[in-house]
Amino acid sequence: MITLENIQRIFLVGDQKVHALRDINLHINAGEYLSIMGPSGSGKSTLLNLLGLLDRPDAGRYRLDGQDVTTLSDKQQARLRRERIGFVFQFFHLVPRLTAAQNIELPMMLAGQPVDERQLCVQQALKDMGITDRADHRPDQLSGGQRQRVAIARATVMQPGLLLADEPTGNLDRASGKDVVDILETLQRRGITLIIVTHDPALGERAQRRLHMVDGTIVNDTAKP
Amino acid sequence: MKTTDIVRYALGSLNGARSRTALMLLAMSIGVASVLVLTSLGEAARRYVSGEFASLGTNLIIVLPGRTETAGSEPSMLIGDTPRALTLGDAQALLRSSLIQRVAPLNIGSAPVSYGGLERDIPIWGSTAELLEIRHWEMGLGRFLPKAEWDRASPVCVLGQKVRKELFGNQPVLGEWVRIGDRRFRVIGILESAGESLGVAVEDMVIVPVASIQRLFNTSSLFRILVEARSREAIPRVIEHITRTIRERHQGEEDITVITQDAVLATFDNILQALTLTVAGIAAISLGVAGILIMNVMLVAVAQRTTEIGLLKALGAPGQQIVNLFLAEAALLSLLGAGLGVVIGLAGNGLIGYFYPDLSMGTPLWAFAAAIGVALGTGLLFSLLPARRAAKLDPVQALARR
Incomplete structure (x- = not known):
C-alpha cells in the first residue's frame, strides 16, 4: 500500500541543516498495524506527516496505492488526504465552536457531500464510538476520552484506508487511553491500515510491526530481522 | 464544498x-x-x-443686442453701439413660437424721480406686464403694469420699496402722481422687497411701461429681451428660434447675443x-x-x-x-x-x-x-x-x- 524510496527530509534551523529523515526505505502493506517509536527529534513525527501528505520530502519517492504522490499538486494531495487518510492527534484538534456531530461532519462538508447523507454517516459514526448522547456537546463539555473518540470518528467518517495517529493516548488518563487504543485496534481488525507514533512502549509493543527510529533513520524494523 | x-x-x-x-x-x-x-x-x-x-426665474433666456456681450452693463447704459438695435417689433416677433411661454422687452435708464419737494436719480425699467412673472417678483401693494398693447405709453409706474420710503415716507402712495424726467406717472403698485435678485436691487427701481420709457428717453431700441421657455428641455430650440427670427428681421445679420440662466446654473x-x-x-x-x-x-x-x-x-x-x-x-x-x-x-x-x-x-x-x-x-x-x-x-x- 505504501512504499517509501530513499526519502530525505532536511530542515534548516538557522543556517544549519538538520536531517530529519535520512534515506528512508519502507514498505507497508494494506491492513498492517505499525507503531513508530523513538526518542524526541528522531524524525518519527516527520515521517508520519510525510505519510499523511502534510509535508513533502526533499528527495525520494512516495507511492500510495501504487501512485507517486510526491509530485501531486496541492489540490490533488488535499483530495487524497480527504478521501484516503485519517488523522488522530495528541491534542484532538477539535474545532471548539462546533458540536461533536459538526466536528465529525467537517471532512464530509469539505468534500461537498449532500446534507442528508452526511447526517446518516455522522449518526453511524457517533453510534460506533458510543457517544450518540454527546452529539450536541461542544468539545469543552466532553472528557478527554470522549474528545478523542470524536476525533477518531472524524478521521474515519470518510472511510479512509490509512489511519495515522500521533500520540493518540498522550493526553489521556490510563483508562480512557485504553478505550481509545481498543477502538483504534478494532478499526485495524476491520481492515484499516493503522500507524501509531508513540513514546509509550506499552502502546508501541501492541503493534504487530514496530519501527524504532534514531536520528532520522530506522534502526530497527520487526518485519526485517 | x-x-x-x-x-x-x-x-x-x-x-x-x-x-x-x-x-x-x-x-x-x-x-x-x-x-x-x-x-x-x-x-x-x-x-x-x-x-x-429656480426662484429667480427658470428657463430664462436673455437676448442682448450686439454680437458680443457688453459686460458690466449698468442700467445707465442704453446700448447704442450695435449696427442694428433690438426693437419692440423684434420682441413681439418672438412671441410667435409655441415653445415660448412669455416675452418681456426691457429698457433701462436712469432719470430723476420727484414727488413733492423730494427728488432722486433712480434706475428706471421699462417693460410689460410679463416682467413680473418672468422674474418671479411679488407685488407688495396695488398691481403691476396693466396687460395692454406694448406700444401704448400709459402714464403709470410701479415703485420699489426703498423708492417708496424715500419719496413718500409713511404716506399713502397708491394713486399719487410722481414726476419722472419731464413726464408725470401715476403710482399703481409697490413691489414686494426681494433683496438682490441676480445683481438687481429690486427695492431701488421704478418700473414703467416700455413704450413710456422709450418716449422718456426718446429711443426706439431695447436694452434686452427676456424670454421664458416653456420647459428646460425646450431651451436649445428656443435659442435657435430666437436667433433665426431675429436674423430674418435684421436682413440676415446675426447681431444678437443669447445667454441662458441655464448656463450659469x-x-x-x-x-x-x-x-x-x-x-x-x-x-x-x-x-x-x-x-x-x-x-x-x-x-x-x-x-x-x-x-x-x-x-x-x-x-x-x-x-x-x-x-x-x-x-x-x-x-x-x-x-x-x-x-x-x-x-x-x-x-x-x-x-x-x-x-x-x-x-x-x-x-x-x-x-x-x-x-x-x-x-x-x-x-x-x-x-x-x-x-x-x-x-x-x-x-x-x-x-x-x-
Whole structure:
C-alpha cells in the first residue's frame, strides 16, 4: 500500500541543516498495524506527516496505492488526504465552536457531500464510538476520552484506508487511553491500515510491526530481522 | 464544498468571535454611514442652490443686442453701439413660437424721480406686464403694469420699496402722481422687497411701461429681451428660434447675443457636483481605514485560528478552499456592515433633515450603490492578504501547537 524510496527530509534551523529523515526505505502493506517509536527529534513525527501528505520530502519517492504522490499538486494531495487518510492527534484538534456531530461532519462538508447523507454517516459514526448522547456537546463539555473518540470518528467518517495517529493516548488518563487504543485496534481488525507514533512502549509493543527510529533513520524494523 | 456550507461555516466563525466581529461591523458601518451622510449633504447643497436659482426665474433666456456681450452693463447704459438695435417689433416677433411661454422687452435708464419737494436719480425699467412673472417678483401693494398693447405709453409706474420710503415716507402712495424726467406717472403698485435678485436691487427701481420709457428717453431700441421657455428641455430650440427670427428681421445679420440662466446654473451644478464628489472621497477614505482595520483583525483571526486552519488542511481542504472561507467571512462582514451603515446613515440624514429643514436630505441612489460596493470591495480586498496567508500555512507547524 505504501512504499517509501530513499526519502530525505532536511530542515534548516538557522543556517544549519538538520536531517530529519535520512534515506528512508519502507514498505507497508494494506491492513498492517505499525507503531513508530523513538526518542524526541528522531524524525518519527516527520515521517508520519510525510505519510499523511502534510509535508513533502526533499528527495525520494512516495507511492500510495501504487501512485507517486510526491509530485501531486496541492489540490490533488488535499483530495487524497480527504478521501484516503485519517488523522488522530495528541491534542484532538477539535474545532471548539462546533458540536461533536459538526466536528465529525467537517471532512464530509469539505468534500461537498449532500446534507442528508452526511447526517446518516455522522449518526453511524457517533453510534460506533458510543457517544450518540454527546452529539450536541461542544468539545469543552466532553472528557478527554470522549474528545478523542470524536476525533477518531472524524478521521474515519470518510472511510479512509490509512489511519495515522500521533500520540493518540498522550493526553489521556490510563483508562480512557485504553478505550481509545481498543477502538483504534478494532478499526485495524476491520481492515484499516493503522500507524501509531508513540513514546509509550506499552502502546508501541501492541503493534504487530514496530519501527524504532534514531536520528532520522530506522534502526530497527520487526518485519526485517 | 457547498456554498451554503461555506456561508454557514463563515457565520459560525463570526459568531464564535463576537467582539472581533462587532468591532469590524462598527468600523464598516461608520465608513458606509459617513459616505451616505456626506454625499447626501453635498446633494442637498446642490439642490438648495439650484432651488435658489429656480426662484429667480427658470428657463430664462436673455437676448442682448450686439454680437458680443457688453459686460458690466449698468442700467445707465442704453446700448447704442450695435449696427442694428433690438426693437419692440423684434420682441413681439418672438412671441410667435409655441415653445415660448412669455416675452418681456426691457429698457433701462436712469432719470430723476420727484414727488413733492423730494427728488432722486433712480434706475428706471421699462417693460410689460410679463416682467413680473418672468422674474418671479411679488407685488407688495396695488398691481403691476396693466396687460395692454406694448406700444401704448400709459402714464403709470410701479415703485420699489426703498423708492417708496424715500419719496413718500409713511404716506399713502397708491394713486399719487410722481414726476419722472419731464413726464408725470401715476403710482399703481409697490413691489414686494426681494433683496438682490441676480445683481438687481429690486427695492431701488421704478418700473414703467416700455413704450413710456422709450418716449422718456426718446429711443426706439431695447436694452434686452427676456424670454421664458416653456420647459428646460425646450431651451436649445428656443435659442435657435430666437436667433433665426431675429436674423430674418435684421436682413440676415446675426447681431444678437443669447445667454441662458441655464448656463450659469450648469456652472454652479458642476462646482457643487465636484464638491459632492470631494466630500464622498473623504468619506471613502474612512471606508479605506475600515478596510485596513478589517485586514488587521483578519490577520489576528488567522493567527488565532492557526490550528483550525491546519486541521482543515489535514482534513483535506485545498488552499483555495481556505481562501474562500476567509473571503466569505469578509464578504458577510462587509455586507452586514454596509447594511448597518445604511441604517445609521439614513438615521443621520433624518436627523440633519429634522434640524435643518431647508436642506432636503435625499440620498442619491448612486451613493447607496457606491457605499455598499466600496464596503464589499475593501472588505474583500483587505481580506485577500490574510486569507492567502492562511492558505499558505504549513499544516505541520499549525498542528504542532495545541
